[in-house]
Amino acid sequence: MKNRSDNKTRRILNILIGGEAGQGLVTVGQILAKSLVRSGYSIFVTQSYQSRIRGGHNTFTIRVGVEDVIAPQEAVDLLVALDEETVKLHKEEMSSEGLIIADEAFDGADKATLKIPTRRLTSDQYANTAALGAVVALLGLDGQLVARTVEDYFGKAHPEIAEENRRVLEESFRWAAGQAGAFEKLLPTVAHPSQRLMMNGNEAIALGAITSGVKFFSFYPMTPATSIGLTLAAWAKDMGLVVEQAEDEIAAINMALGASFSGAPSMVGTSGGGFALMVEGVSLAAMTETPVVIVVAQRPAPATGLPTRTEQADLEFVLHAGHGEFPRAILSPGTVEGCFYLTRKAFELAEKFQGPIFILTDEFLADSYRALKPFEVETLSPIRPWSPEKPSISIPYCRYAITDTGISPRLLPGLTEHLIVADSDEHTEDGHLTEDLLVRRRMVEKRLKKAEAIRAEVIPPQAQGEKNPNLLLLCWGSSEGAVVEASSMMSSRGIRTATLHFSQVWPLVSEHFMGYLQEAKEVVCVEGNATGQLARLIRRETGFHIRNRVLRYDGLPITPEFILQELNQER
Amino acid sequence: MVTVEDFGQYETAWCPGCGNFPILQAVKRALVAMQLKPHQVLFVSGIGQAAKAPHYLNANVFNGLHGRSLPVATGAKLANPELTVIVESGDGCNYGEGGNHFLAAIRRNIDITMLVHDNQVYGLTKGQASPTSDEGFTTKAQPEGAASAPFNPIAVAVAMQAGFVARGFAGMIDHLSDLIQQAIAYRGFGLIDVLQPCVSFNRVNTWDWYKERCKPLQQEYDPMDWHTAIKVAREWGDKIPLGIIYRNGRPSLDERIGRGPLIVQDVDRRTMRKIMEGYG
Numbered sequence: 001m002k003n004r005s006d007n008k009t010r011r012i013l014n015i016l017i018g019g020e021a022g023q024g025l026v027t028v029g030q031i032l033a034k035s036l037v038r039s040g041y042s043i044f045v046t047q048s049y050q051s052r053i054r055g056g057h058n059t060f061t062i063r064v065g066v067e068d069v070i071a072p073q074e075a076v077d078l079l080v081a082l083d084e085e086t087v088k089l090h091k092e093e094m095s096s097e098g099l100i101i102a103d104e105a106f107d108g109a110d111k112a113t114l115k116i117p118t119r120r121l122t123s124d125q126y127a128n129t130a131a132l133g134a135v136v137a138l139l140g141l142d143g144q145l146v147a148r149t150v151e152d153y154f155g156k157a158h159p160e161i162a163e164e165n166r167r168v169l170e171e172s173f174r175w176a177a178g179q180a181g182a183f184e185k186l187l188p189t190v191a192h193p194s195q196r197l198m199m200n201g202n203e204a205i206a207l208g209a210i211t212s213g214v215k216f217f218s219f220y221p222m223t224p225a226t227s228i229g230l231t232l233a234a235w236a237k238d239m240g241l242v243v244e245q246a247e248d249e250i251a252a253i254n255m256a257l258g259a260s261f262s263g264a265p266s267m268v269g270t271s272g273g274g275f276a277l278m279v280e281g282v283s284l285a286a287m288t289e290t291p292v293v294i295v296v297a298q299r300p301a302p303a304t305g306l307p308t309r310t311e312q313a314d315l316e317f318v319l320h321a322g323h324g325e326f327p328r329a330i331l332s333p334g335t336v337e338g339c340f341y342l343t344r345k346a347f348e349l350a351e352k353f354q355g356p357i358f359i360l361t362d363e364f365l366a367d368s369y370r371a372l373k374p375f376e377v378e379t380l381s382p383i384r385p386w387s388p389e390k391p392s393i394s395i396p397y398c399r400y401a402i403t404d405t406g407i408s409p410r411l412l413p414g415l416t417e418h419l420i421v422a423d424s425d426e427h428t429e430d431g432h433l434t435e436d437l438l439v440r441r442r443m444v445e446k447r448l449k450k451a452e453a454i455r456a457e458v459i460p461p462q463a464q465g466e467k468n469p470n471l472l473l474l475c476w477g478s479s480e481g482a483v484v485e486a487s488s489m490m491s492s493r494g495i496r497t498a499t500l501h502f503s504q505v506w507p508l509v510s511e512h513f514m515g516y517l518q519e520a521k522e523v524v525c526v527e528g529n530a531t532g533q534l535a536r537l538i539r540r541e542t543g544f545h546i547r548n549r550v551l552r553y554d555g556l557p558i559t560p561e562f563i564l565q566e567l568n569q570e571r
Numbered sequence: 572m573v574t575v576e577d578f579g580q581y582e583t584a585w586c587p588g589c590g591n592f593p594i595l596q597a598v599k600r601a602l603v604a605m606q607l608k609p610h611q612v613l614f615v616s617g618i619g620q621a622a623k624a625p626h627y628l629n630a631n632v633f634n635g636l637h638g639r640s641l642p643v644a645t646g647a648k649l650a651n652p653e654l655t656v657i658v659e660s661g662d663g664c665n666y667g668e669g670g671n672h673f674l675a676a677i678r679r680n681i682d683i684t685m686l687v688h689d690n691q692v693y694g695l696t697k698g699q700a701s702p703t704s705d706e707g708f709t710t711k712a713q714p715e716g717a718a719s720a721p722f723n724p725i726a727v728a729v730a731m732q733a734g735f736v737a738r739g740f741a742g743m744i745d746h747l748s749d750l751i752q753q754a755i756a757y758r759g760f761g762l763i764d765v766l767q768p769c770v771s772f773n774r775v776n777t778w779d780w781y782k783e784r785c786k787p788l789q790q791e792y793d794p795m796d797w798h799t800a801i802k803v804a805r806e807w808g809d810k811i812p813l814g815i816i817y818r819n820g821r822p823s824l825d826e827r828i829g830r831g832p833l834i835v836q837d838v839d840r841r842t843m844r845k846i847m848e849g850y851g
Binding site: 038195196197198199203207210211213215216218235238239240241242244246247248250251252254255256257258259260261262263264266280281284288374375377378382385412413414415416417418419420421422423424425431432433 | 608609610611613618623626631632633634635636639641642643645646649650651653654671672675830832833834836838839840842843844845846848850851
């Protein structure tokens, strides 16, 4: 592997922290990740947890690098075992120079193991912090910086917990530093760390929505979408927005439509099952031409499926959700930055085209923390309900006035003396229900007309890698980094490889990508589902048949290793 | 000066003699009495013959999905608390398809007036039992009679200590109009279950049937007394009490949130920067 030198100092290191739910695994993971980001490293977090509050086996994996890390890695370089089970389960995943950090009492650590005398350092309650101290020492991080991160994490709310954590951290750090003879510092120091943020996909969606001027968010809790609502709720008061936990997802989307009708840029967030309940509301948004941003964070289905794992199997569902024919756009961010910027794009599209716009993510991206450059929030304008500067409003005002673009000037109820009438029935231009079938025809055409304008704003897929490749890897959504890394690994082995990532999967504009498909010798579609949904969609839209597919549907994220293995290119 | 002419006069899709006509009249009278201008009012309706009512007057209207008028109204009210928001739909829409939203709206005490045209039958789909149909009510869909016990919206609302719970009758326009005014003036969730005959599909609960039974509550009745209200709420049969059955002074959801109209809220960049820096 090119990213490994002969000594033990590496440019990229994969740290897996494993334990039971309730052992403070995520706490330690987040503190370590944040400390790494503050020390100037790039990180890529993959979380794996079971659908339970206590017990079970969970992991928090941080792939850390001096340069940008863009994908997860399966081989473990540093295994931090908070319980014995973790050692057993992950021993076989260790890389050749891998190191285990575990309590001295744990069995089965036959590889190189740093055995922590946890009992001597602290009580069971702080065992996670004792492990953290040892990891921090091995990585060569600044102990003061980590102590400050612990302090920030527990804050002033729990001073006694913060104090004990600080003490245990210090002692364990000192103890591990004393073992330095046996273990070398694992990561080179970043000389001049620039300011970075640590953020996951859901947080970036929430922040993107805040900068867009979201004023209403309604949701029913559902993994893995819930933390979008929690993030927005934390800032609702300061930002003057309303976050309402609805009685069900049907209410959530209908509330968002009501709020949007009243002028509040609105968003909902859910996962497959919850979205199934929202589907009639999607159709309502289209018929009433009410802007709404709908985040669907995918998880393995059918039905309840695997609630805390990842999958990309709802593309066809989201594409076809809602009875009747109407335009929509589906954005599929590949990175945490993408979550931020595409959420802004979604609000722009929703307000402009007055209808449902989707952001399709998944559990992997929702929970994946990354290091990113701060956003230039001062330069980002909020997105306001679209209305012409000087509206040429007919009297009486017609909410659904027929125009060349299909987009009608939108006024808001109560702000002027004009009356706004929106209807889920087929309606006349002034919004009242009608059974005039000539009007019906004109209204169908008016709504579909907006599709042309939506097409004009489609984000083209991003091509990377070599020209005229022997192998073109197609992907969409969260697998972008893994596919790009797999591609560059193959290129470095002399196979001309390129990638094409779709951060918008609907509408598809064939002129954007057919050239790439045609010039490649072989095209392989990489997707987190069992049937190749993007490949099939491309065939339907263009006739181009992508026969070769790398599909993952075991609930785990797509990794570079997985892609190579499936392509029979094992490292 | 707002007059009844401001709310217009429209041709309807209702059957001659339908209970919807006097309800529409009572609504218009209430709005005029309160001097509310058409643009200050938002009607949110679902689907059914009753849900067409907002199309027959001048106001802002969101005619949404069957059963879903309450969540739309809740969102609209939270986004602009300055609007007078009235939900108008039937018993099937509000108590059947939208049952969960009914319970949630009571709990939220959102400042909305909910006007339920209750004719104890599904009219638009041509006569199936509704949630409020009496047990044994026969229809083509329930040829052996409705087997389920009827839903008592008043008793449920009182049991949950809803802010404002009233029953009106389409045959008593002045009384109904007064109830509507009081519900609109009430800052919280105001339910008015309005009994009305369906002249086409309900041959049991007719104009005469209701007229014989509907009796306004006595002047001295105290709607703030919950223990009495829960008894009165369960009265049904030979005598059906009309009027404000229960009310309390719980603050409404929009008051508790207290953000005002969201459309005029600033998107403060300094706060945005602070939020972002929290991730550093």
